[in-house]
Amino acid sequence: MSMDRLLENIMRKQNPTVAGLDPKLSFIPGHIKEKCFEEHGKNLEGAAAALLEFNKGLIDALCDVVPAVKPQAAYYEQYGWQGMRALAETIAYAKSKGLFVIVDGKRNDIGATMEAYAAAHLGTTDVEGETFEAFGADALTVNGYLGSDGIEPLLKVCSAHDKAIFVLAKTSNPSSGELQDQMLHAMYEPVYRAMGNMCQQWGLKLPGKYGYSGVGAVVGATYPKQLKEMRKALPNTFFLVPGYGAQGGAADDVAPGFDKHGCGAIVNSSRGIMCAWQKEGCDPKDYAGAARREAVRMRDEIMARLGGISLPAT
Numbered sequence: 001m002s003m004d005r006l007l008e009n010i011m012r013k014q015n016p017t018v019a020g021l022d023p024k025l026s027f028i029p030g031h032i033k034e035k036c037f038e039e040h041g042k043n044l045e046g047a048a049a050a051l052l053e054f055n056k057g058l059i060d061a062l063c064d065v066v067p068a069v070k071p072q073a074a075y076y077e078q079y080g081w082q083g084m085r086a087l088a089e090t091i092a093y094a095k096s097k098g099l100f101v102i103v104d105g106k107r108n109d110i111g112a113t114m115e116a117y118a119a120a121h122l123g124t125t126d127v128e129g130e131t132f133e134a135f136g137a138d139a140l141t142v143n144g145y146l147g148s149d150g151i152e153p154l155l156k157v158c159s160a161h162d163k164a165i166f167v168l169a170k171t172s173n174p175s176s177g178e179l180q181d182q183m184l185h186a187m188y189e190p191v192y193r194a195m196g197n198m199c200q201q202w203g204l205k206l207p208g209k210y211g212y213s214g215v216g217a218v219v220g221a222t223y224p225k226q227l228k229e230m231r232k233a234l235p236n237t238f239f240l241v242p243g244y245g246a247q248g249g250a251a252d253d254v255a256p257g258f259d260k261h262g263c264g265a266i267v268n269s270s271r272g273i274m275c276a277w278q279k280e281g282c283d284p285k286d287y288a289g290a291a292r293r294e295a296v297r298m299r300d301e302i303m304a305r306l307g308g309i310s311l312p313a314t
């Protein structure tokens, strides 16, 4: 099962972190942009080529450190179909380096449309009887707030193609509480807890051998209290924890998301890793080296809190 593969990658690398690949031109060193603009023009084609080259450098530098990468689709979409091609090529390149790829699409719609999203990102697309893998991620972030009929098609595709999903429960952004913290009086619990419970239920259809199902939940590093509460309440739900670094989350904040085996969560950092070269003020040609140093620092900081990671007995 796909989530098992993520856990095994985390265990092997002793690193419960994921590098976000959310590139925009201002994050990319000048020498890459100049080369790509010269080759392809200063247009969407040139920009997309720069994104891909930047990403490949990051992936090469990070692939023996991190277990996974998380490209956020919006950063590619803003560069048109050329950007989406860069997304597809980034996914393929990361997979070829043994990385688990979580595409951050936060997709959701009615069931019929969700079938199309599921085919696009996790399954295969049918062309008159022949099937093709479109984007081929290992996991996709989704929004569960349309309810079960939006999630069911994903569960089917996950089961058939060995994939996983992460469902937004308590997001990291400052205004997430406006709706997600509201109490559901009939259930005596806030909305994000109800969503967590739904993840736990949906996960029954995708059981994993280490106790964590193929339906994970997104819980922000910026809300450690809720992270702790959710870890206790949802023993079979693996967490994607964004908000470390650029959004202010630190090792102390993410620690409550883990179980007693040091398992149960993966912490994302995007700008913290991608833009480390700007923060360090190092030679821009060493941008990937700076990303690696930050990824190692982040790993060591979180691992110092966890001690070690072992996989719960099967």
Ligand SMILES: O=C(O)c1cc(=O)[nH]c(=O)n1[C@@H]1O[C@H](COP(=O)(O)O)[C@@H](O)[C@H]1O
Binding pocket: 020, 022, 072, 104, 106, 141, 170, 171, 172, 173, 218, 219, 220, 242, 243, 244, 245, 246, 247, 268, 269, 270, 271, 272
């Ligand atoms: O689903 C996500 O990954 C996500 C959920 C959430 O609650 N908060 C959140 O920041 N994210 C994503 O995680 C990444 C965070 O980026 P940085 O703040 O640069 O580390 C971005 O790709 C966000 O879109």
